[in-house]
Amino acid sequence: MSTGLAATGSSTGGEPLGDQAKIRCDQATKVYETQTGQLVALDHFSLDIAAGELVTILGPSGCGKTTLLWSMSGLHGLTDGQVLIDGTAVSGPRPDTVGMVFQEANLLPWRNLRKNIDFAFEIRKKRKNKERIEHLLEQTGLAGFTKAFPRELSGGMQQRASIVRALAQDPEILLMDEPFSALDAFTRDEMNRLLLKLWEESGQTIVFVTHNISEAIFLADRVVVMTARPGRLAHIYNIDLPRPRNIDMTFEPHFIELIQDVKRVVETGGHAIEVE
Numbered sequence: 001m002s003t004g005l006a007a008t009g010s011s012t013g014g015e016p017l018g019d020q021a022k023i024r025c026d027q028a029t030k031v032y033e034t035q036t037g038q039l040v041a042l043d044h045f046s047l048d049i050a051a052g053e054l055v056t057i058l059g060p061s062g063c064g065k066t067t068l069l070w071s072m073s074g075l076h077g078l079t080d081g082q083v084l085i086d087g088t089a090v091s092g093p094r095p096d097t098v099g100m101v102f103q104e105a106n107l108l109p110w111r112n113l114r115k116n117i118d119f120a121f122e123i124r125k126k127r128k129n130k131e132r133i134e135h136l137l138e139q140t141g142l143a144g145f146t147k148a149f150p151r152e153l154s155g156g157m158q159q160r161a162s163i164v165r166a167l168a169q170d171p172e173i174l175l176m177d178e179p180f181s182a183l184d185a186f187t188r189d190e191m192n193r194l195l196l197k198l199w200e201e202s203g204q205t206i207v208f209v210t211h212n213i214s215e216a217i218f219l220a221d222r223v224v225v226m227t228a229r230p231g232r233l234a235h236i237y238n239i240d241l242p243r244p245r246n247i248d249m250t251f252e253p254h255f256i257e258l259i260q261d262v263k264r265v266v267e268t269g270g271h272a273i274e275v276e
């Protein structure tokens with residue numbers, strides 16, 4: 001049975017969405033000052049992301065993916081260019097609108113799992129959505145561990161807890177930095193399915209960084225490939241895979257061909273789009 005999978009490639013930043021963009025990266029450039037001189041991490045990166053879109057970002061290690069997410073979240077500023085959310089330039093964190101899952105779990109060691117999840121509500125002075133928290137704990141296999149402290153949890157469990165912490169907030173925008181890389185393949189598949197289910201229910205806008213090409217394609221409306229450092233836009237794949245998605249789709253010949261195609265682009269560092 002055909003999945004109806006089709007993917008079209010593009011080497012532009014996609015259709016400009018103008019004021020309609022939920023997230024707009026406009027010539028985003030980040031230069032770090034290091035002991036050995038200036039390091040260009042992100043170079044005139046432009047991309048419009050629509051409300052409710054799930055975009056995945058792929059690129060070689062050190063190409064600027066985390067730098068890009070931090071710029072979107074307002075955790076650090078840009079050297080040049082800007083990121084706009086709902087048409088307004090990002091100048092600092094917006095915890096009510098933007099949630100973030102970091103590469104590391106970043107749980108507070110002196111709080112147990114439940115209190116780590118509660119903490120995110122406490123600092124925002126928000127009422128807890130108990131039902132959503134219980135649902136997420138159940139779905140991530142953590143329901144029996146709410147009293148455990150981070151040191152008593154495996155690395156994968158800590159990462160799942162940090163995902164529950166972010167998803168429990170139900171933010172309009174969720175920025176996820178390789179959230180499932182510490183998980184075994186089986187749990188990763190489960191988490192991918194859960195993420196898609198929650199996203200389909202919530203209509204969130206998600207930007208998801210990963211090194212896993214299959215995961216990037218499976219989740220995405222669009223896969224954005226970045227060049228090796230300095231990070232530029234290399235290629236965008238529109239993933240026209242029907243939803244709801246299921247893991248069987250990843251065994252389709254077309255899906256495997258697409259993985260190989262994307263892999264080639266990632267491995268060769270892509271061909272950077274000319275910056276005007």
Ligand SMILES: Nc1ncnc2c1ncn2[C@@H]1O[C@H](COP(=O)(O)OP(=O)(O)OP(=O)(O)O)[C@@H](O)[C@H]1O
Pocket residue numbers: 032033034039040041059060061062063064065066067068229
């Ligand atoms: N605070 C910083 N100060 C100086 N250089 C930095 C800083 N943060 C990142 N860099 C450098 O910027 C470049 C991009 O880093 P970044 O963490 O964004 O890459 P990445 O694509 O997320 O990599 P990975 O896939 O390994 O997580 C790297 O060369 C890194 O060494």
Ligand SMILES: [Mg+2]
Pocket residue numbers: 065066067103177
């Ligand atoms: Mg990173």
